[in-house]
Amino acid sequence: MRYIFISLIAILMLASSSFASYREAFEKEFLFKSWGGEETEVNACIDCHSSDIMKKEFQNVTQAWKKSWHYQNSVLCDDCHGGDSKDATMSMSHQRGFIGTPKYTEVPEFCGKCHIGILRNYLESGHGKALQTTGKGPNCVTCHDSHNIQKANIEIINEGRCTKCHTYERAKIMKQALFATENKIRDIDKELENLKAEGIYVGNEKRELFSTQAEFRALFHTIDADLVIQRTDDFTQKLNIIDTKINNSFTELNFRKNFSAFLTLIFVGLSIVVLMFSKTYKD
Amino acid sequence: MNRRSFLKSLAFILGSTVAASLSYPIVKFLAPQQNKTRDGKISIKKSDVPLGEGREIVLGGIPAIVINVKGAGYIALSRVCTHLGCLVEYDKNTNRFICPCHAGTFNVEGNVISGPPPKPLEKLPLNVQGDNIIIG
Amino acid sequence: MWQKIKDGFEERAGLQSLIRTKLKDYKVPGGINIFYTLGIVAVIAYVIQALTGYFLLIYYIPHPDHAFKSVQDIMNVAPFGWLPRTLHIVVSNLMVIVIILHLISIFVMLSYKKPRELTWIAGVCLFFITLVFCLSGYLLPWSQRSFWATTIVTNIPTAFPVIGDYVANILRGGDNISGATLSRFFALHVAFLPPIFLLITGFHMFLVRRLELSTPPFSTSAEKSPERYPFYPHFFLKQVFMIMVFFSLVFFMITFMPTFFLPEAANTPADPLKTPFNIKPEWYFLAPYQLFKIIPNKFFGISLQVLLALIFLLWPYLDTKEEKNILKRPLLIIFFILALTVWFSLTLWGRHS
Numbered sequence: 071m072r073y074i075f076i077s078l079i080a081i082l083m084l085a086s087s088s089f090a091s092y093r094e095a096f097e098k099e100f101l102f103k104s105w106g107g108e109e110t111e112v113n114a115c116i117d118c119h120s121s122d123i124m125k126k127e128f129q130n131v132t133q134a135w136k137k138s139w140h141y142q143n144s145v146l147c148d149d150c151h152g153g154d155s156k157d158a159t160m161s162m163s164h165q166r167g168f169i170g171t172p173k174y175t176e177v178p179e180f181c182g183k184c185h186i187g188i189l190r191n192y193l194e195s196g197h198g199k200a201l202q203t204t205g206k207g208p209n210c211v212t213c214h215d216s217h218n219i220q221k222a223n224i225e226i227i228n229e230g231r232c233t234k235c236h237t238y239e240r241a242k243i244m245k246q247a248l249f250a251t252e253n254k255i256r257d258i259d260k261e262l263e264n265l266k267a268e269g270i271y272v273g274n275e276k277r278e279l280f281s282t283q284a285e286f287r288a289l290f291h292t293i294d295a296d297l298v299i300q301r302t303d304d305f306t307q308k309l310n311i312i313d314t315k316i317n318n319s320f321t322e323l324n325f326r327k328n329f330s331a332f333l334t335l336i337f338v339g340l341s342i343v344v345l346m347f348s349k350t351y352k353d
Numbered sequence: 354m355n356r357r358s359f360l361k362s363l364a365f366i367l368g369s370t371v372a373a374s375l376s377y378p379i380v381k382f383l384a385p386q387q388n389k390t391r392d393g394k395i396s397i398k399k400s401d402v403p404l405g406e407g408r409e410i411v412l413g414g415i416p417a418i419v420i421n422v423k424g425a426g427y428i429a430l431s432r433v434c435t436h437l438g439c440l441v442e443y444d445k446n447t448n449r450f451i452c453p454c455h456a457g458t459f460n461v462e463g464n465v466i467s468g469p470p471p472k473p474l475e476k477l478p479l480n481v482q483g484d485n486i487i488i489g
Numbered sequence: 490m491w492q493k494i495k496d497g498f499e500e501r502a503g504l505q506s507l508i509r510t511k512l513k514d515y516k517v518p519g520g521i522n523i524f525y526t527l528g529i530v531a532v533i534a535y536v537i538q539a540l541t542g543y544f545l546l547i548y549y550i551p552h553p554d555h556a557f558k559s560v561q562d563i564m565n566v567a568p569f570g571w572l573p574r575t576l577h578i579v580v581s582n583l584m585v586i587v588i589i590l591h592l593i594s595i596f597v598m599l600s601y602k603k604p605r606e607l608t609w610i611a612g613v614c615l616f617f618i619t620l621v622f623c624l625s626g627y628l629l630p631w632s633q634r635s636f637w638a639t640t641i642v643t644n645i646p647t648a649f650p651v652i653g654d655y656v657a658n659i660l661r662g663g664d665n666i667s668g669a670t671l672s673r674f675f676a677l678h679v680a681f682l683p684p685i686f687l688l689i690t691g692f693h694m695f696l697v698r699r700l701e702l703s704t705p706p707f708s709t710s711a712e713k714s715p716e717r718y719p720f721y722p723h724f725f726l727k728q729v730f731m732i733m734v735f736f737s738l739v740f741f742m743i744t745f746m747p748t749f750f751l752p753e754a755a756n757t758p759a760d761p762l763k764t765p766f767n768i769k770p771e772w773y774f775l776a777p778y779q780l781f782k783i784i785p786n787k788f789f790g791i792s793l794q795v796l797l798a799l800i801f802l803l804w805p806y807l808d809t810k811e812e813k814n815i816l817k818r819p820l821l822i823i824f825f826i827l828a829l830t831v832w833f834s835l836t837l838w839g840r841h842s
Contacts, residue, residue: 072807075800082792269748271561271756319565326571327744333374334740340367341733347360348726378569382544 114158115147134218150180175201177209191291200235207235222287224252247298248290254309255283261316268323275312282308394489402427402486407443412489416440417477419488422448422461429488430463431475441474450474516717517724518704524594525702525724526731527587532690533732534584538622539683541573541580549629551675553668556631557758578750579742581623583735585773588616596825599813600703606805608700611693613802618686620773625678627755627771628671634752636759637768639674640666641778648787665761775839776832782842 118124120132135141146155152167154160162168172180178198182189192198192210200207213226224245232241258279262272286305289298395410397419402408407420409432416432420443430450432440439454449466450459457468464473480487499505548567550559563570592612595601601609628639643666646656662669718724742749754765770778777794784790800807812818 075796075807079796082789082796266753266756267748269751269756270565273758322565326747329374329572330740330744330747333371334737334744336367336371336374337733337737337740340364340371341730341737343360343364343367344726344730344733347357347364348723348730350357350360351722351726378572379544381568382570382573383547384568 113146113155114161115151115153115155117158118161131217134215138217138219139221140219150183174209175205177211181210185288187285187288188291191288195291195293197291197293224248244290244293244295244298247295247302248286251286251302251305251309254306254313255279255286258309258312258316261313265316265319270319270323275315278312279309282312394487396485396487399481399484399486405445407445410488412477417488418443419479419486420461425461427479427481427486428461428463429477429479429486431477433475434470435465435472435474436468436470512721512725513719515698515720517702517720519716519718520705521702521724522705523727523731524590524598526728527591527594528694528697529728530731530735531584531587531591532694533735534580534587535686535690537580538577538584541577542679544573545577546679551629551671553631553671553759556629556671560630575743575747576739579739579747581626582750582772583739583742585619585623587735588619592616593829597815598703598705599815601805602811602813603805605696605700605703608693608696609805610802611689611696615686615689615693617798618682618689622678622682622686623771623773625674625682628666628674629678630755631671631759632755633757633759633763633765634754634768636666636761637754637764638770639670641768642770642774643670645781645791648791650788769839772836772840776835779835779839779842782839 116132119128122129135147147153148155148161148166151171152169153162154166160166162170169180178189178192178201182192193202197208201209213231214220214222227241227245227248229238229241232238262276262279265275266272282305289301292298393413395412397408397410402419402421404421404423407418409416409418411417417429418432419427419429421427432450434441434452434454434457436452436455436457439452441450441452441457441459443450448461450461450463452458452468452470455469457470458466459470459474460466462473463476465471477488545563548559548563548570550556560574563574565571595609595612624639624642628635643657643660646660647653649656658664660670661667662673754768757765769775780794781790784793808821810818815822
């Protein structure tokens with residue numbers, strides 16, 4: 071019987087060595103096969119712009135983008151600049167909508183293609199009007215950088231940045247108006263991460279937080295501290311609802327822990343009792 | 354009492370604690386959630402319910418009907434037969450509601466004329482405001 | 490009054506003599522250790538899975554658009570829904586561990602020797618069926634881990650030439666994991682496998698009872714006095730004790746580490762367009778998966794695994810020496826320790842690769 075098995079192994083080893091293929095082929099064919107239309111890494115823009123024939127500034131662009139929040143959310147070169155990222159010959163073609171680098175005054179419209187509400191608020195603000203009338207003033211890139219765009223946070227408003235054209239006083243008033251709400255947003259975000267670590271799925275609450283926070287921050291772009299203060303109550307209310315939900319979840323988790331701890335103790339007690347009981351039968 | 358019977362009763366007590374603390378969750382798990390109070394109003398136009406006709410609506414998950422009766426005006430009734438829950442049909446010619454399951458018959462006010470239903474059809478609050486009829 | 494009911498029942502069902510012969514007169518060898526109780530613990534674990542499974546079945550929706558949400562609703566909306574779900578997860582993993590321990594103790598005590606070869610075969614089949622239960626089960630929540638771990642596993646048969654793709658398509662119900670896969674895995678998990686498992690368990694237990702428990706080969710007390718104790722209450726109480734210990738362990742894990750078996754990928758809804766980084770199958774599949782990865786030739790890799798499984802299944806017919814004491818078989822000890830070490834290191838390697 072065992073000899074059958076040994077001979078089977080020998081035959082299989084011989085047979086399979088004739089099918090010899092290499093580890094890379096295995097990995098490529100099997101482990102890294104793209105499933106169901108998964109995005110492929112083919113990006114003609116990145117391929118050229120990160121290569122050594124490019125100017126240093128262009129190479130830095132791709133590196134900066136890879137560190138950004140846009141990259142994390144799969145916002146690619148052609149989403150902003152147009153062109154075709156899948157086809158190197160048409161990657162910078164005007165036929166595919168390529169618009170290149172926007173001029174300084176065109177930057178708000180460039181970013182406003184997606185960030186529509188913010189563009190509207192910005193154009194009505196002091197900053198936006200200054201840019202439109204004089205051609206000077208802060209545009210999106212001034213505060214948020216062009217390619218290494220990070221998640222917005224209150225520290226973008228700081229003395230170094232905001233004193234280029236005026237005193238810091240005005241910026242400080244705005245920062246104070248935003249402060250409490252931003253803190254609450256940050257705390258809720260942390261609590262959601264804690265909940266997630268405990269195993270609760272927080273996708274819906276995260277989405278609610280994100281949309282509340284996005285609305286709030288869009289409001290900032292009006293540079294109208296009074297408006298922000300006026301609307302703060304609304305936002306605080308929405309945030310409080312999320313907060314209550316989070317607290318309820320923590321209470322529930324606590325109850326579950328107590329309930330199962332209680333049952334654990336009872337079962338431990340039962341094991342001891344049964345053990346002692348069985349010992350009374352040792353004849 | 355010797356050790357054996359003491360341990361036996363102790364095991365029994367612990368065992369029943371486990372059974373009790375597991376049966377409560379089971380019952381709660383299987384019991385249906387409390388129904389929310391019937392809310393929502395439905396508004397339809399007078400022209401939707403001509404004289405002698407009826408218009409079926411759904412109010413808060415309950416199938417209902419609004420009829421326009423000569424001499425009695427607009428009446429809104431639940432279509433759920435009070436016998437065993439089938440939905441009644443409105444017969445314009447005889448001005449009756451008839452239940453297809455066991456032939457229970459109701460008049461336009463919802464009162465039982467014949468058949469097994471024990472209670473009249475539930476009346477729903479109805480308000481006429483201008484051109485609109487508001488039920489609920 | 491109660492006595493009358495008992496007497497009436499006894500007249501009609503005649504259970505007393507059965508209880509006497511099957512439970513009280515039935516004797517088990519003296520000196521049997523606690524490992525002998527692992528079998529019944531595995532059966533109890535299966536019963537818990539079936540019971541919690543029924544409760545989960547009430548609220549679960551086996552459709553890709555609703556599966557994840559229905560599981561979240563079980564956890565957060567249904568009153569005490571978290572209890573059957575967490576129990577189901579923890580017990581499924583612990584059941585695999587109990588079965589592995591049971592297999593190890595049977596192997597070490599050489600209890601698979603004649604006439605118990607069929608018992609071993611039935612047992613290994615049960616082990617494989619348990620693994621299929623686990624595999625079909627963890628697709629059902631339709632999380633990232635479910636989707637991608639199942640994608641990997643159902644692609645393994647493609648290594649077979651000629652029939653490989655066909656087999657994989659039957660498993661998946663198509664070219665990719667989809668709703669069709671979910672439906673067939675659900676039917677497998679809930680309707681097809683349970684009766685098969687029960688049948689084979691019934692056969693296994695029938696054989697165990699028929700052939701009586703094997704005497705532990707190296708307990709000195711057995712050699713000196715071949716004493717035998719009645720099954721009830723001696724061994725029965727040992728079994729109850731072990732079951733209580735099992736429950737304590739289960740609830741301990743639920744209290745202090747409820748997310749031990751739920752990595753983050755298991756709590757994110759499935760996204761067919763995004764493979765999470767470093768996806769791995771469940772721990773019990775890590776060793777075969779790692780072995781598969783390191784062998785460069787796919788076909789050889791899969792045939793080796795099939796061969797190893799066959800050797801494992803038919804082992805009593807490969808090891809025909811009649812010696813029942815493993816201490817007198819140093820080669821076998823070495824082989825066994827080697828096999829365990831290899832399996833363990835492959836698992837660890839797979840975990841950290």
